[in-house]
Amino acid sequence: MALSFSPQAHERIARLLPQYPTRMAACLPVLWVAQEEFGWLSAEAMRLVAETLELPESHVYSVVTFYTMYRRHPVGTYHIQVCTNVACMLRDAYQVLSRFERALELKPGETTPDGTFTLSEVECLAACGTAPCVQINDRYHEPVRPEEVEALVARLRLEAPALRAARPVASAAGPIVTAQSVPAADRAPTAQGLPAVERD
Amino acid sequence: MTRIVTQHLIVTQHFGNEQAKQLAVYEQLGGYAALRKAVSLTPQQIIEEVIASNLTGRGGAGFPAGKKWSFIPKDAETVYLVVNADEGEPGTFKDRWLMYWDPHRLIEGACIAAYAIRAHRFYIYIRGELVRELRVLEQAVAEAYERGYLGPSMAGSGWAMDAVVHRGAGAYICGEETSLLNSLEGKRGYPRLKPPYPALRGLFDQPTVVNNVETLMNVPTILERGGHWFADLGFPGDGGTRAVALSGHVKSPGIHEVPVGTNLRSIIFEQGGGMRESGKPLKAVIPGGSSMPILSAAEIDVPYAFQAMLKSEQIREVEQAPGIKFRWGAGGTLRSMPGSGAVTVIEEGTCMVALCARIMRFYAHESCGQCTPCREGSGWLAQVCTRLARGAGRRGDVDLLQRVAGQIGGNTICALGDAVTWPMLAFLTKFRGEFEAKEAGAAP
Numbered sequence: 001m002a003l004s005f006s007p008q009a010h011e012r013i014a015r016l017l018p019q020y021p022t023r024m025a026a027c028l029p030v031l032w033v034a035q036e037e038f039g040w041l042s043a044e045a046m047r048l049v050a051e052t053l054e055l056p057e058s059h060v061y062s063v064v065t066f067y068t069m070y071r072r073h074p075v076g077t078y079h080i081q082v083c084t085n086v087a088c089m090l091r092d093a094y095q096v097l098s099r100f101e102r103a104l105e106l107k108p109g110e111t112t113p114d115g116t117f118t119l120s121e122v123e124c125l126a127a128c129g130t131a132p133c134v135q136i137n138d139r140y141h142e143p144v145r146p147e148e149v150e151a152l153v154a155r156l157r158l159e160a161p162a163l164r165a166a167r168p169v170a171s172a173a174g175p176i177v178t179a180q181s182v183p184a185a186d187r188a189p190t191a192q193g194l195p196a197v198e199r200d
Numbered sequence: 201m202t203r204i205v206t207q208h209l210i211v212t213q214h215f216g217n218e219q220a221k222q223l224a225v226y227e228q229l230g231g232y233a234a235l236r237k238a239v240s241l242t243p244q245q246i247i248e249e250v251i252a253s254n255l256t257g258r259g260g261a262g263f264p265a266g267k268k269w270s271f272i273p274k275d276a277e278t279v280y281l282v283v284n285a286d287e288g289e290p291g292t293f294k295d296r297w298l299m300y301w302d303p304h305r306l307i308e309g310a311c312i313a314a315y316a317i318r319a320h321r322f323y324i325y326i327r328g329e330l331v332r333e334l335r336v337l338e339q340a341v342a343e344a345y346e347r348g349y350l351g352p353s354m355a356g357s358g359w360a361m362d363a364v365v366h367r368g369a370g371a372y373i374c375g376e377e378t379s380l381l382n383s384l385e386g387k388r389g390y391p392r393l394k395p396p397y398p399a400l401r402g403l404f405d406q407p408t409v410v411n412n413v414e415t416l417m418n419v420p421t422i423l424e425r426g427g428h429w430f431a432d433l434g435f436p437g438d439g440g441t442r443a444v445a446l447s448g449h450v451k452s453p454g455i456h457e458v459p460v461g462t463n464l465r466s467i468i469f470e471q472g473g474g475m476r477e478s479g480k481p482l483k484a485v486i487p488g489g490s491s492m493p494i495l496s497a498a499e500i501d502v503p504y505a506f507q508a509m510l511k512s513e514q515i516r517e518v519e520q521a522p523g524i525k526f527r528w529g530a531g532g533t534l535r536s537m538p539g540s541g542a543v544t545v546i547e548e549g550t551c552m553v554a555l556c557a558r559i560m561r562f563y564a565h566e567s568c569g570q571c572t573p574c575r576e577g578s579g580w581l582a583q584v585c586t587r588l589a590r591g592a593g594r595r596g597d598v599d600l601l602q603r604v605a606g607q608i609g610g611n612t613i614c615a616l617g618d619a620v621t622w623p624m625l626a627f628l629t630k631f632r633g634e635f636e637a638k639e640a641g642a643a644p
Binding site for chain 1: 287288289290291292293295296297327328329330331332362364366367368369370371372383384385386387388389404445446447448449453454455486490542544546550555558559562565566568
């Protein structure tokens, strides 16, 4: 069955279009609407955006693959994104990341088999003054100390069912991909054993 | 957002006041008076005031703002202002705080700037991750429409002004102004060749000015207190203040607003409270976001201003090989710059090879791939630095880094190539011994 936008999404799109002199310029905003509606951007969702904006599907695909925040796979109920860039690295971000890896039994780019958590290592989040920063879904947690990770994960586990209930669409959109089924090229780049910044 | 600034000069004056993001409170605190004054002036008068203020771009390049506005053709029919809120240079977080605490100052500044270049619409291109700030801005824009600062007659002037908040989707390169314009047009964020410059052919092929958030937030104060007041507050040729974003091994990270030209050591040791509790001494400072040449601890007694840091003999010139000075642009040598105003403090005991590897890995990830020197070169530097840092380097790796780094900057469409070359060569110029020690421990 072909995907379609809800009436609310149609309304949002109708409000977006007059803000730009070309339909193409609405491509990023409409992709955001689609991602919020369906949880991620499947081939069908990209086709729907292309039809809505009268753009070639190839254009929409080229845009989706350029930006890191458009998801071509479903993510867990919680998408945990750990910044390890310079300022966070200097304040123990790699310890934070490895604590998450251990607590969730995941490598960056992977999702737990139950679909609750996806872990990513990400680039600078513009939170360097409150490093190390961890973005969980839309919310920044800053700073997160390495020793706080286990408690944070435990709390999220408890809250997960309520959050899932509040967001039925994302989980209905398709099967959650687990570690093995995410193509390597789509995984976030990892540190590949970069040593800790502290020497002594 | 737990830490509050130590000085409240211009752009940070409402930090800590949660109510100031409401229009009514912002007005009570004197907000939008500058816009009402602006619409009683001609666009040319505003541009002259901003030129007199010596306001320079706060996004990283430091270009004089008034001059940029003056490049817009006077007879252009459709002109756009684009607010660059795609903050992403590692170390930089000022715009995020500025938008959160004082969104109306940004809208007011953008309204004045748009009017000065005869635009009827401005776009605020905000980084996709900044969801909280996006909501704050959307709320502020809605309030400004309700109150008549935006809409068919801006502040009763009869001049129509529209504002659109546009969310990015995760791409560092979109902070580069021509990449941002392509992204705003709904395309992949590939930087464009210049010329044509955006002032002649920018957004939707129309004359366009792209200004950073902090730059625009200074404009209301310039109109209220006068360009000369603002110029006097700063450094010769570089007026006003900088919202310095302090991070790393410093006691009080956060935003510290200081006059342009404040001594960098005092920014770290007075505003920032010095080194953190670990008790380790200062080793190095990245003075303007991770693309700016790193400084050793002995190089920080300099005024924090573009011209001063470019020329100060305190700062060693970056070398492309031992004893051979690196040349860029019109052939000048390179020392360092305050860039985006991000100061990252690094203590003794930090491995500079691992730090450099992390920076290279970032630029390799963010290279858009259009230009071969940047796409391939950044990846090679990241790989070689990383293997050195892990103790798995090879003989000749340090020379290899130097050779590859020297062939990227200046050979690419946009400045991301320089953002790879500059830090790599600066790390080698100042901390070559650490790289060589890693190489010496490597297999032949």
